[in-house]
Amino acid sequence: DGGITQSPKYLFRKEGQNVTLSCEQNLNHDAMYWYRQDPGQGLRLIYYSQIVNDFQKGDIAEGYSVSREKKESFPLTVTSAQKNPTAFYLCASYGTDYGYTFGSGTRLTVV
């Protein structure tokens, strides 16, 4: 089945630590996105990528980094510079066939 796989489902980060969230898709979509979800605030765009080896900052990119070395993969690193990283993170891809497809999310908690 085609879709997006995010891992892990739950992630715990210590203060000052970098963590990486995985996002893999087998839909052959060029465009991929990372969104952050906080209660009562909807989803906000962190980074997006239209093509391999290229990505752009979204609305709340500070404290995050990404890479796009393969079409299938768009990992997100939450760095120690992100002061309030506890949130639900959603990865998505977009294509003219299926439109937007979302992963099932990673819940990150600072301990």
Place this chain on the structure above:
Amino acid sequence: GNSVTQMEGPVTLSEEAFLTINCTYTATGYPSLFWYVQYPGEGLQLLLKATKADDKGSNKGFEATYRKETTSFHLEKGSVQVSDSAVYFCALIYSYGKLTFGQGTILTVHP
């Protein structure tokens, strides 16, 4: 810039009641509009969409009409079920496939 405003929530209804969740938007041009649904601990699923003025999107008994004159895309369902309990997001799509979301409305349906 683009923005989406949803009605204040949460919304609590009895089974078989009529549902309306209001959504208004601000955008340049004529974006495509969407309603997404999120069940607990999961990613977002597309519920319905409309791509131009006066289009009506429909799915699983839910409907929404793209109203250019009132810049609205209200979600309606004639008879809700307990299984409809979820968070509902209104969204619009703009450049490079990026989505702007409303803050989400929590719907709880009691038997």
